[in-house]
Amino acid sequence: MQNENVLRSTDSYRWENVPVLNYKPEGNTFEAITRQVLFDGHPELSCQFRYFEIDAGGHSTLERHQHVHLVMIIRGRGRALLGQDIVNLKELDVVTIPPHTWHQFRATEGEPFGFLCLVNTERDRPILPSQEELMLLRSDPAVGDFIRV
Ligand code: MN
Numbered sequence: 365m366q367n368e369n370v371l372r373s374t375d376s377y378r379w380e381n382v383p384v385l386n387y388k389p390e391g392n393t394f395e396a397i398t399r400q401v402l403f404d405g406h407p408e409l410s411c412q413f414r415y416f417e418i419d420a421g422g423h424s425t426l427e428r429h430q431h432v433h434l435v436m437i438i439r440g441r442g443r444a445l446l447g448q449d450i451v452n453l454k455e456l457d458v459v460t461i462p463p464h465t466w467h468q469f470r471a472t473e474g475e476p477f478g479f480l481c482l483v484n485t486e487r488d489r490p491i492l493p494s495q496e497e498l499m500l501l502r503s504d505p506a507v508g509d510f511i512r513v
Contacts, residue, residue: 371402377417377439377478387416395512396422396471405485412485417478418442418471423512426468431487433461439478443510444469450510453477466493466501468511 372380379400387399396419403413417439418424426445441454445468446461453459453469461467471477493501493513502508 377415377476379415396420397424402480410485412483414481414483415478416469416481417476418469419476420471420474423470424468425490425492426466426511426513427490427492428464428466429488429490430463431484432463433459433467434482435459435461436480437478438480440471440475441473442470442477443472445507445510448504448507450506453479470510470512 371382374380378384379402382400382402385399385401387397398417400415401412402415403409403411405412415438416424435458437453437455437457437459439455441452444451444453444459445466446459447465447467451459469477469479498511498513501511
């Protein structure tokens with residue numbers, strides 16, 4: 365049955381009539397990552413539900429912002445910077461990224477790393493680290509080795 369409220373998955377982490385967008389915010393290195401918007405808000409549920417996929421070796425932007433992310437890994441394994449911590453992530457792990465928390469996802473395991481990400485429709489723009497903030501982040505050697513800018 366066709367139903368306007370059902371969004372069918374097609375092959376391999378794609379959905380019917382959902383364009384696969386290359387995700388490249390202005391002025392940043394957001395490497396080898398695609399975005400698909402699975403839900404784009406409703407008067408009674410003002411959020412966006414997206415699927416991001418990072419190719420093997422790629423990474424998301426190192427950023428922080430007021431708005432919160434709720435993330436669920438649904439493809440592969442990878443790692444993320446979450447505040448001061450570097451965490452290993454795998455399918456079905458759920459991650460909350462609180463306000464103003466530095467975060468970056470990397471597909472470190474030689475395979476695509478895909479995750480669902482829920483955000484408010486109304487949200488602030490991401491902030492990139494200043495040189496001073498980068499120095500502070502790098503004062504932890506493990507974080508310094510991990511981050512990509
Ligand atoms: Mn973010």
